[in-house]
Amino acid sequence: MHQPARNQQSIYAPRPCRLLSVTELTPNEKLFRLQLCDKTELQHQPGQFVQISIPGLTEAPISVASSPTRKGYFELGIRKAGQLTSALHRLQAGAQIGIRGPFGRPFQLDALDGKALLLIAGGCGLAPLRSLIQYCQDRSDEFASVQIFYGARSPEDLMFQQDLSDWQSSHNFSCRYTVDNKPATSCFDGETGLITNLMNDIQVEAENCCAVIVGPPPMYHPVIASLRQLGLNKPKQIMLSLERQMRCGVGKCGHCSIEHLTCCCDGPIFWLEEVEHLRGAL
Amino acid sequence: MLKQLSRSDLEQLLEAVAKNYALQVPQLLADGTRQLGPYDNAELSLSGQPLQRKPTSYFFPQTELLLTLDAAGNVQQPPPAEKPLALFGMDRTDLAALTFLDQFFMAPPADDIYLHRRLNALLIGLTGDAGPDSSFLPLADDGCDIELIAINQKWLALGHSEAGKSLLRKFNDGDDKQLVTLRKASRDQPSDLLQQASQLLHDDLVPDAFWEEIADRCILCSGCNLACPTCSCFCLQDRQTPNGTERSRVWDSCQLDAFMREASGHNPLGTEALRTRRRIHHKLVADVERWGELGCVACGRCDRACPTGIGMFAVAEEMVERFGLRS
Ligand SMILES: Cc1cc2nc3c(=O)[nH]c(=O)nc-3n(C[C@H](O)[C@H](O)[C@H](O)COP(=O)(O)OP(=O)(O)OC[C@H]3O[C@@H](n4cnc5c(N)ncnc54)[C@H](O)[C@@H]3O)c2cc1C
Numbered sequence: 001m002h003q004p005a006r007n008q009q010s011i012y013a014p015r016p017c018r019l020l021s022v023t024e025l026t027p028n029e030k031l032f033r034l035q036l037c038d039k040t041e042l043q044h045q046p047g048q049f050v051q052i053s054i055p056g057l058t059e060a061p062i063s064v065a066s067s068p069t070r071k072g073y074f075e076l077g078i079r080k081a082g083q084l085t086s087a088l089h090r091l092q093a094g095a096q097i098g099i100r101g102p103f104g105r106p107f108q109l110d111a112l113d114g115k116a117l118l119l120i121a122g123g124c125g126l127a128p129l130r131s132l133i134q135y136c137q138d139r140s141d142e143f144a145s146v147q148i149f150y151g152a153r154s155p156e157d158l159m160f161q162q163d164l165s166d167w168q169s170s171h172n173f174s175c176r177y178t179v180d181n182k183p184a185t186s187c188f189d190g191e192t193g194l195i196t197n198l199m200n201d202i203q204v205e206a207e208n209c210c211a212v213i214v215g216p217p218p219m220y221h222p223v224i225a226s227l228r229q230l231g232l233n234k235p236k237q238i239m240l241s242l243e244r245q246m247r248c249g250v251g252k253c254g255h256c257s258i259e260h261l262t263c264c265c266d267g268p269i270f271w272l273e274e275v276e277h278l279r280g281a282l
Numbered sequence: 283m284l285k286q287l288s289r290s291d292l293e294q295l296l297e298a299v300a301k302n303y304a305l306q307v308p309q310l311l312a313d314g315t316r317q318l319g320p321y322d323n324a325e326l327s328l329s330g331q332p333l334q335r336k337p338t339s340y341f342f343p344q345t346e347l348l349l350t351l352d353a354a355g356n357v358q359q360p361p362p363a364e365k366p367l368a369l370f371g372m373d374r375t376d377l378a379a380l381t382f383l384d385q386f387f388m389a390p391p392a393d394d395i396y397l398h399r400r401l402n403a404l405l406i407g408l409t410g411d412a413g414p415d416s417s418f419l420p421l422a423d424d425g426c427d428i429e430l431i432a433i434n435q436k437w438l439a440l441g442h443s444e445a446g447k448s449l450l451r452k453f454n455d456g457d458d459k460q461l462v463t464l465r466k467a468s469r470d471q472p473s474d475l476l477q478q479a480s481q482l483l484h485d486d487l488v489p490d491a492f493w494e495e496i497a498d499r500c501i502l503c504s505g506c507n508l509a510c511p512t513c514s515c516f517c518l519q520d521r522q523t524p525n526g527t528e529r530s531r532v533w534d535s536c537q538l539d540a541f542m543r544e545a546s547g548h549n550p551l552g553t554e555a556l557r558t559r560r561r562i563h564h565k566l567v568a569d570v571e572r573w574g575e576l577g578c579v580a581c582g583r584c585d586r587a588c589p590t591g592i593g594m595f596a597v598a599e600e601m602v603e604r605f606g607l608r609s
């Protein structure tokens with residue numbers, strides 16, 4: 001058994017981070033901009049996540065919502081879902097929190113090179129996808145085109161509204177979004193209906209297309225069916241991000257297992273064909 | 283290296299080990315069951331029922347401090363143990379379970395908390411005529427530093443590691459011929475029930491209705507998981523103390539509803555049938571896929587622990603009987 005260096009940090013030890021700013025995205029979601037206290041870069045890749053540590057409340061996995069091409073900080077888009085995320089929502093700029101990571105298998109950028117991308121997000125899934133979208137913005141000549149599709153429950157649940165309009169006007173980009181329901185009183189004049197409606201009438205050259213899906217579990221099957229219809233039938237054409245409960249982020253705690261895989265290390269980003277035959281994966 | 287030890291040699295060996303290690307030895311409890319406990323003055327129980335509590339819990343205890351966080355976010359690691367552990371009395375299945383856990387926790391990134399307990403620990407296996415009423419327990423032949431094989435009130439001692447060999451050096455040589463016979467007897471042992479059950483599950487020949495039936499019998503006590511020496515799932519727990527926040531890990535059980543439930547309410551293991559299937563499938567199929575071997579070492583603890591008779595062997599037997607190929 002080989003000996004680890006005694007002074008090496010434990011894999012369970014969080015690193016201190018400073019909260020640079022907090023922005024409200026929706027009534028339930030906030031964007032947190034952070035910097036490691038030692039001022040180094042997080043050195044993540046799009047699609048990876050960190051474990052946020054708050055003393056007394058343990059940890060929660062949160063995807064990095066900004067691209068590593070944007071230096072000096074990293075961002076997390078967090079929904080208030082329970083104890084730890086609510087405590088985070090009460091914090092203000094200047095506060096210190098702990099993180100571990102980055103962890104997990106990122107979006108497979110090599111496979112996206114030169115491709116026409118369909119980037120599809122539902123709900124809170126836009127936060128992880130934003131790291132890839134920003135990356136594509138900053139390296140736009142590496143991709144043939146980038147089409148973004150985003151669905152939220154209602155107009156007030158639309159996250160990153162400023163980004164959505166920026167993306168609509170970015171070189172090589174298109175961006176469409178829809179809400180499931182629009183209250184009668186809403187002045188929202190965008191599209192309504194399920195995200196799959198946005199995908200019915202698009203033109204793609206399926207051969208050169210790669211799709212990335214990040215969303216809540218009920219979204220996967222219908223979106224995958226739409227992509228199949230568009231002709232994305234080959235391996236390595238559909239990539240998706242799966243969410244599971246995670247306690248450790250390093251493949252030990254067992255909570256995120258999907259048959260023989262762990263979502264935290266073998267994922268959270270998978271090729272569809274790696275998981276579609278596994279029970280309960282999708 | 284093969285040696286032969288008399289009772290007093292055995293006592294000398296343990297005495298030497300206890301100088302440098304926190305030695306735990308098998309002991310008989312008042313109710314007739316056996317447990318590992320500290321060596322000091324303990325009366326040795328050198329044969330009998332399998333150890334009730336899984337010995338792997340010395341390396342992966344039920345609750346374990348990972349670190350302490352102070353108000354400024356500084357991290358303090360728990361101090362290392364004064365002496366490394368030495369465990370005496372594990373049988374072949376217990377040693378196989380520890381080898382399995384070693385592989386699991388050492389897979390990159392290595393779990394330093396496990397490693398610090400496991401590293402430099404000494405294992406002395408106990409096989410041969412060491413079962414109930416001195417019945418024969420198959421040899422382990424690996425997975426420990428020293429293996430003591432009970433035979434006719436004496437012990438053949440096999441040194442597997444350098445540390446083991448050097449502890450044994452001063453004792454008399456043993457008879458290799460005896461070892462050959464014992465090894466042959468050990469080969470005759472294993473049953474292929476678990477392999478058959480594994481194959482059935484792998485080939486998807488077990489209908490969902492079966493899992494519903496088995497799950498209906500489960501009282502969700504989680505005993506099967508907590509008793510199992512290869513179960514490794516845990517959750518984290520924070521506790522505020524005057525020194526700061528102590529973050530520990532605590533065993534968890536995949537038989538409980540909260541195991542995979544997410545804040546959104548989504549639960550990939552949302553029914554008892556799914557969780558029961560997972561308990562068996564994980565060890566018999568998923569572990570084979572991941573680690574190349576069954577995650578069940580056939581120790582029998584879950585069958586003894588389960589109050590309603592649906593431990594691993596009971597389920598495997600029922601599965602093979604109902605869905606296996608009849609010859
Ligand atoms: C890889 C990954 C990336 C994620 N990225 C984001 C993100 O960018 N933005 C965002 O808002 N949310 C994200 N989540 C979900 C987020 O982790 C949960 O909402 C959060 O853990 C809830 O914690 P809580 O303490 O507030 O809730 P509680 O219900 O009080 O949860 C208690 C504990 O349960 C576990 N847990 C509960 N729900 C989840 C869950 N859905 N996923 C994982 N662990 C859970 C955590 O260990 C948590 O500490 C992500 C989850 C995963 C697995």
Ligand code: SF4
Pocket residue numbers: 506509510511512513565577578579580581582583584585593594595
């Ligand atoms: S028999 Fe039961 S307790 Fe023992 S290793 Fe197999 S599953 Fe675990």
Ligand code: SF4
Pocket residue numbers: 499500501502503504505506507537587588589590591592593
């Ligand atoms: S020990 Fe038996 S009753 Fe208890 S949780 Fe396990 S299978 Fe269910």
